[in-house]
Amino acid sequence: MSKIDTIIFDLGGVLIDWNPEYVFLDVFNGDQEKTRWFLDHVCTSDWNENQDAGYPLAQATEDRVKLFPEYEKEIRKFYGDWENMLGGAIHGMVIILRKLIDSKQYKVVALTNWSAETFPIAQARFEFLQWFEAILVSGEENTRKPFIDIYELALNRFNIKPENAIFIDDNLRNIEAAKTLGIHGIHFTTSEKLKIQLETFNIKI
Numbered sequence: 001m002s003k004i005d006t007i008i009f010d011l012g013g014v015l016i017d018w019n020p021e022y023v024f025l026d027v028f029n030g031d032q033e034k035t036r037w038f039l040d041h042v043c044t045s046d047w048n049e050n051q052d053a054g055y056p057l058a059q060a061t062e063d064r065v066k067l068f069p070e071y072e073k074e075i076r077k078f079y080g081d082w083e084n085m086l087g088g089a090i091h092g093m094v095i096i097l098r099k100l101i102d103s104k105q106y107k108v109v110a111l112t113n114w115s116a117e118t119f120p121i122a123q124a125r126f127e128f129l130q131w132f133e134a135i136l137v138s139g140e141e142n143t144r145k146p147f148i149d150i151y152e153l154a155l156n157r158f159n160i161k162p163e164n165a166i167f168i169d170d171n172l173r174n175i176e177a178a179k180t181l182g183i184h185g186i187h188f189t190t191s192e193k194l195k196i197q198l199e200t201f202n203i204k205i
Helices: 021-027 032-041 045-052 057-067 069-080 091-102 119-125 148-157 172-179 191-199
Strands: 006-009 016-018 086-089 107-112 134-137 165-169 184-187
Touching (some): 021 032, 086 119, 091 191, 134 148, 148 172, 172 184
Parallel strands (some): 006 107
């Protein structure tokens, strides 16, 4: 196995807890079934991912209101109240991030699906986002994971050899795409499991 010299982190779901249910459970008075239906059929993950690839939030909102006028108020809350969808840092992961950086053995960067319009909110809230050597934000590049071009962009911009890099993401689809370019992948579930997974690459936390 090639020596690992680069760790690439996803952010949402790995280092930052983000969940639209934090807003919409309140909107629907704690009704989980209504909340789930709304997020599965109206403000869907596919729709939100389009904004992660650079589509303007305001236009996306108007598009959705035209499709579901009966849910106009709720749709406008998606980005209008977006900040309250941020839960907090995933603390075990922040500790791992700090240890990897402090070891000075690895280039530590981030590759995230995130709207360029909302990412500054996260940057202001989470100090650890300043620790990375670099962050590639999908919304700033008008593409997103799992499209291959965003991985190629990260490899070229950050001077990464794929065989020397590990990509950590909570979405298996994104991991599989990275692997097609020769990047090693770890499907993130918990910080404790990640420590064990990193050991298979001779990385001890």
